[in-house]
Amino acid sequence: MSVGATVGILFTPTVWTALDDVSIWTQNWPWIPTLKYGEVKGVPTVSKMCESGCAVKVRTVAGEAFGTEGNVDNPISGGGICPLCANGVQVMNSPTRIKAPMLKGAEISWDEAKQLVTEKLAAAGNKVAVISGDQTGTINEVFSALLTSQGSDAFYVMPCEMQAADKAWSGLMGGSGQVGYDLENADVVLLAGADALESWGPTVANMKAFAANESGKFLFAGPVQTRTAAVTSKWVPVPTEGMAAFTLGLCYYVMQAGRSVPAADFEQFKAMVMSGYTPAKVEAATGVSADTMADIARTLLSASNPVVIPSGSVAADAAAFALNLLLGGAMKVLPEFAKAIDGAMSRSEMLKKDILQGVSADLLLVYEANPAYALPEQVKAGFTVAFDCVETETTAAADLVLPTPHSFERFDDLASPYGLAAATYALGAPVSKPTVSVMNAGDFVLGLAALGFETFEDVLDAKVAAIGADKRALVGGAVHVLAETPDLSGVTLASSVLGKAAVPVKGSGAVALAPYTLLNVGTANQATTPNAPCTISNNQLVGDFLVVMMASVTAKKLGVDVGSKVKLSGGSGECSALVQIYEGVLPGVVAAPLGLGHTVGDEFSKGKGDNVYKILTVSSEAATGTSTWAGSTVNIAKI
Amino acid sequence: MEERKSSKRCGGVLPFIIGFLATCVLGWAVIPGLFFEEIEQPIRFSHAIHVEDQGMECDSCHNFREDGSYAGFPSNEGCADCHAVEAEEVMEAIAEAGIDPADYDAIMKAELDAIEGSLLSSSDENKQAEREYVVKYLIQGKEVPWLNYQYQPDNVYFSHQAHAALDIAEMAELKNELSSVVDKSVFDEPAEQNCNLCHLKDIDKSDTPPPFERNVLSGYSKMTMKMWKCERCHALKGQPNACYTCHK
Numbered sequence: 001m002s003v004g005a006t007v008g009i010l011f012t013p014t015v016w017t018a019l020d021d022v023s024i025w026t027q028n029w030p031w032i033p034t035l036k037y038g039e040v041k042g043v044p045t046v047s048k049m050c051e052s053g054c055a056v057k058v059r060t061v062a063g064e065a066f067g068t069e070g071n072v073d074n075p076i077s078g079g080g081i082c083p084l085c086a087n088g089v090q091v092m093n094s095p096t097r098i099k100a101p102m103l104k105g106a107e108i109s110w111d112e113a114k115q116l117v118t119e120k121l122a123a124a125g126n127k128v129a130v131i132s133g134d135q136t137g138t139i140n141e142v143f144s145a146l147l148t149s150q151g152s153d154a155f156y157v158m159p160c161e162m163q164a165a166d167k168a169w170s171g172l173m174g175g176s177g178q179v180g181y182d183l184e185n186a187d188v189v190l191l192a193g194a195d196a197l198e199s200w201g202p203t204v205a206n207m208k209a210f211a212a213n214e215s216g217k218f219l220f221a222g223p224v225q226t227r228t229a230a231v232t233s234k235w236v237p238v239p240t241e242g243m244a245a246f247t248l249g250l251c252y253y254v255m256q257a258g259r260s261v262p263a264a265d266f267e268q269f270k271a272m273v274m275s276g277y278t279p280a281k282v283e284a285a286t287g288v289s290a291d292t293m294a295d296i297a298r299t300l301l302s303a304s305n306p307v308v309i310p311s312g313s314v315a316a317d318a319a320a321f322a323l324n325l326l327l328g329g330a331m332k333v334l335p336e337f338a339k340a341i342d343g344a345m346s347r348s349e350m351l352k353k354d355i356l357q358g359v360s361a362d363l364l365l366v367y368e369a370n371p372a373y374a375l376p377e378q379v380k381a382g383f384t385v386a387f388d389c390v391e392t393e394t395t396a397a398a399d400l401v402l403p404t405p406h407s408f409e410r411f412d413d414l415a416s417p418y419g420l421a422a423a424t425y426a427l428g429a430p431v432s433k434p435t436v437s438v439m440n441a442g443d444f445v446l447g448l449a450a451l452g453f454e455t456f457e458d459v460l461d462a463k464v465a466a467i468g469a470d471k472r473a474l475v476g477g478a479v480h481v482l483a484e485t486p487d488l489s490g491v492t493l494a495s496s497v498l499g500k501a502a503v504p505v506k507g508s509g510a511v512a513l514a515p516y517t518l519l520n521v522g523t524a525n526q527a528t529t530p531n532a533p534c535t536i537s538n539n540q541l542v543g544d545f546l547v548v549m550m551a552s553v554t555a556k557k558l559g560v561d562v563g564s565k566v567k568l569s570g571g572s573g574e575c576s577a578l579v580q581i582y583e584g585v586l587p588g589v590v591a592a593p594l595g596l597g598h599t600v601g602d603e604f605s606k607g608k609g610d611n612v613y614k615i616l617t618v619s620s621e622a623a624t625g626t627s628t629w630a631g632s633t634v635n636i637a638k639i
Numbered sequence: 640m641e642e643r644k645s646s647k648r649c650g651g652v653l654p655f656i657i658g659f660l661a662t663c664v665l666g667w668a669v670i671p672g673l674f675f676e677e678i679e680q681p682i683r684f685s686h687a688i689h690v691e692d693q694g695m696e697c698d699s700c701h702n703f704r705e706d707g708s709y710a711g712f713p714s715n716e717g718c719a720d721c722h723a724v725e726a727e728e729v730m731e732a733i734a735e736a737g738i739d740p741a742d743y744d745a746i747m748k749a750e751l752d753a754i755e756g757s758l759l760s761s762s763d764e765n766k767q768a769e770r771e772y773v774v775k776y777l778i779q780g781k782e783v784p785w786l787n788y789q790y791q792p793d794n795v796y797f798s799h800q801a802h803a804a805l806d807i808a809e810m811a812e813l814k815n816e817l818s819s820v821v822d823k824s825v826f827d828e829p830a831e832q833n834c835n836l837c838h839l840k841d842i843d844k845s846d847t848p849p850p851f852e853r854n855v856l857s858g859y860s861k862m863t864m865k866m867w868k869c870e871r872c873h874a875l876k877g878q879p880n881a882c883y884t885c886h887k
Contacts, residue, residue: 004658011659012666020865021674021856027792028858035793037711039702062711 038062044071044477046428047085048368048407049526050519051160052202052417053136054085055477058408058431065089065408065432070204073477076424080204083520087529088408092432094530096391096602098403099436110439113402118448120363120383121150129154129361131379132350133369133525135162136414138463141344142442143367145451148343155345156355158369158524159629161200161311162418166351167626168317169333172494177486178334178347179321181309182421183209183216186330188303190250190296191220192320193243193311197228199517200311201419217303219296221246222311223514224549224591225584236296237586240514241631242286243312244502246293247319248273249282250308251326253297259326261493269322269495276499285504287586305329309419313621313628315501322493334423335484337415340463341451355379356618356627367441368404372397373598374524374613377572387441392527396600403438405430410440411457423482425467427460427474501623509570509633511554514591515612522595524613527605539580540593546575546609549582549591558636568592570634573614590634675861677850681783682775683768687846688760697834697843707800712785715777721759722769726778729753746774754778786851788839788862796887805876807833813875820868837864 009015042057047068055074059067068088072079101113108116121128128150130143135157144155157163162178169175183189183196183206194200197207210218210231220229221236221243229235238246251273260266279290300306300323307330310320324331336347355371355378364381371379372393386398395401404410407428414426442456453459464471469480506512517523520532521540528536540547548568550558560566564579568590577592585591596609617632689695700717702710730740732753738745746754747770754773760766776783791797810817810833811826825835835841839849839862852861866885873880 001654001658004655004660005662006658007655008659008662009666011663012670014666014670017671017674018856021854024857024859037702037709038714039717040704040710062714063716 036061043431045431046414046426047088049084050082053414054081055426071477077204078208082204083532084526084529087531090530092406094602097436102401124363126151127362128152129359130365131156131369131371132367133158136417138413139442141341142445144345145341145343146445146449149449155350156353163351164314165317166348167314170348172318172497173491175491180332180334180421181307182330184213186305186307187216188299188306189218190308192308193222194309195226195228199519202417223586223589238288241504241506244315244319245282245285246288247323248277248502249293250297251323252277254326257301261325263493265492265495269493272495272499307331313630314624314626318494318498332421333486335482335486338466340459354627366394370394370525391600393600404441405434405438408432409434411460425480429475497623501621506631507617507633509635512589513632513634514589515594517594521593527598527601530604533604541609546577546596547580548577549580549585551583551585551587552581553587560638565639567637567639568615568634570615571617575610575615675852678853679850680848682771683847685846686843690843707798724757724773724777729778743774788860790860790863796885805833816875820871
């Protein structure tokens with residue numbers, strides 16, 4: 001009977017179905033991750049991981065964020081997103097998130113942190129300083145108002161293009177507002193060192209404008225044929241320290257053609273350029289031939305809406321602004337949005353202090369900046385409080401670390417990133433709930449002093465009201481644009497300063513250093529992000545080694561070749577790197593990527609390459625009263 | 640010797656046949672049912688009311704990704720578009736009535752104005768189902784743990800969009816070949832849409848959802864489509880059966 005039963009059962013589906021089900025059962029171990037199901041949304045907000053900030057959409061499923069994409073409804077980005085902000089959710093979920101307030105490595109409560117900082121503030125008096133890594137947020141109003149209430153004006157930003165431009169425009173030329181550039185509608189664009197399609201300014205908007213401006217002619221001037229230069233009509237090799245002189249050389253031809261500006265010092269400026277920056281003199285100083293300059297000047301003069309976009313030193317920016325005023329093209333001047341807090345500084349006031357000249361304070365508040373990585377020599381403080389959401393060199397060195405919510409977990413705003421052609425304001429609301437014990441830095445600071453607001457959201461509400469925008473529309477992804485035009489009547493050409501400041505000054509090292517930034521590699525404040533390393537090419541990083549590029553003639557002179565391991569010495573530091581030959585680097589120049597060589601961070605950035613900020617030389621641009629990294633040189637030795 | 644042989648032969652065949660028939664009957668009629676346990680949905684949800692009475696579409700509540708793949712059940716946020724209840728207000732009313740917020744039965748029995756005023760149903764039976772949803776889930780901020788009749792594992796990619804044009808009348812011509820895949824009754828009165836090919840027949844018209852039948856071995860639903868079923872239909876319709884067709 002049992003044999004019959006056995007045979008009989010084989011004639012039914014029971015055994016086979018059971019075997020099939022058991023095989024499925026073996027696929028369902030509890031440790032196998034499962035997908036989250038629910039409504040898939042794209043929630044508009046802002047991301048502050050790159051310097052300009054990106055208007056993004058955070059992709060969520062059942063309310064949980066899982067990815068970031070560009071916001072196609074945003075008129076500025078048009079759906080684009082930068083490599084840093086594209087990995088915002090991954091950074092938000094990083095194991096390096098700071099999970100609670102930490103005092104010298106030990107966890108403390110928020111109340112204890114508040115009490116401690118209150119005491120430190122009282123003891124520091126006016127010897128309190130702030131370093132902000134945020135160029136566009138109203139959070140800076142909160143920090144600057146705190147400084148004002150303490151009787152201090154020590155508000156610092158990390159070195160940035162916006163600061164150089166402001167020092168040139170407001171500081172030297174007497175202008176007001178913020179300079180911008182209409183790339184989309186310009187018919188000739190001279191990128192005077194501005195790596196606009198890679199790392200300069202609002203990169204995503206620049207790329208959109210470049211793509212839309214099919215008839216425009218783009219030219220790139222700089223020491224390295226960058227990726228931006230690679231897609232422009234012409235690359236003009238110009239050393240970084242010679243950019244101001246090169247630009248004044250163009251002014252020579254433009255004024256020779258009869259162009260003028262109704263500026264009080266125009267005649268003085270003209271005389272200065274016509275005598276000090278003749279084509280022959282500029283050629284001798286920069287290596288750019290007079291014919292090349294004449295050709296570029298002709299191109300600019302024949303255009304109906306040209307624009308010159310500078311990068312680098314204050315002098316280079318001022319020279320470019322003077323050239324733009326002479327050309328009368330697509331350079332714009334943007335008004336500043338009204339302040340939310342009475343005691344806060346204006347943007348120009350916030351950009352006044354020169355961090356390269358050093359920071360010294362009894363109490364230093366660092367907001368989402370990484371000076372310990374990019375400016376290790378310049379910043380000294382008795383007690384440092386670092387506000388950040390992930391671990392950095394600065395949080396590792398700080399006395400007190402206060403975790404902030406990630407961009408996608410907080411209210412934040414983005415006012416007129418430098419480079420845009422119009423004054424724009426965007427607002428982001430929280431998309432995710434924080435999973436660690438965080439507090440918005442604005443809320444924390446508002447709890448320290450009576451600044452007129454209880455929460456940072458209240459400050460943002462006041463900001464939105466002050467500029468006449470609609471909060472609901474902004475949270476929905478809309479952008480508020482301010483159409484006013486500042487008065488340009490008092491602008492001068494800074495002739496007395498530019499004549500001296502534009503003279504190229506180079507360090508004493510054997511080779512000029514051309515540092516460059518790629519957003520997938522990282523910035524001064526933000527290390528590369530989890531999915532970005534696979535996009536870093538062998539021209540920047542091989543294994544864990546930094547790669548520097550130079551022309552074959554430079555390599556031959558130094559006795560190195562492709563793959564040679566070298567030591568670069570400059571400033572007060574050293575870097576080790578591998579050599580790559582690239583004929584798109586000006587002879588006598590070595591190009592090195594900034595943003596690598598982190599000693600603190602996640603597996604994607606820590607120990608990858610070397611930190612080029614260590615070998616930058618800070619030199620004083622005496623005539624403009626500012627400091628610059630332009631003109632940095634290094635010595636290179638084979639190891 | 641001859642008799643013994645005969646007797647032995649006879650004594651072997653009969654028990655064999657008995658055993659064979661017994662397990663055949665058990666294997667076809669009894670055991671398959673033992674593979675499944677019936678589990679009721681957490682609350683009674685009437686598709687009839689929402690689809691027929693309110694004119695809602697499948698994607699009014701069920702989430703789909705852009706490619707047409709299923710992305711999940713509705714959340715309280717979606718339900719609250721119609722079933723709007725001020726949770727804080729209700730909780731205050733519960734506290735005022737001296738009821739334990741975790742005692743759902745007591746809350747429902749109390750028929751608090753803060754809840755009753757928000758109920759949209761008219762009949763007592765439907766009101767009770769709606770009340771249950773509000774009390775047990777909506778005001779508690781808990782999502783309803785709906786049971787998915789058509790549950791497919793994460794490694795299976797199924798796009799509703801890709802199957803939308805499948806004509807059920809055309810499929811009826813293959814009903815014999817598909818008899819082990821689809822219940823033939825589906826083709827008796829073909830619906831306008833082809834949903835019944837995979838989903839519970841006329842689930843969109845059901846007033847009380849049938850119990851979910853869970854496979855005690857695999858944990859999957861009885862309605863979970865096994866790979867061979869997908870492959871059979873694909874083969875009959877001349878569609879690719881490569882691994883990557885369904886496993887992305």
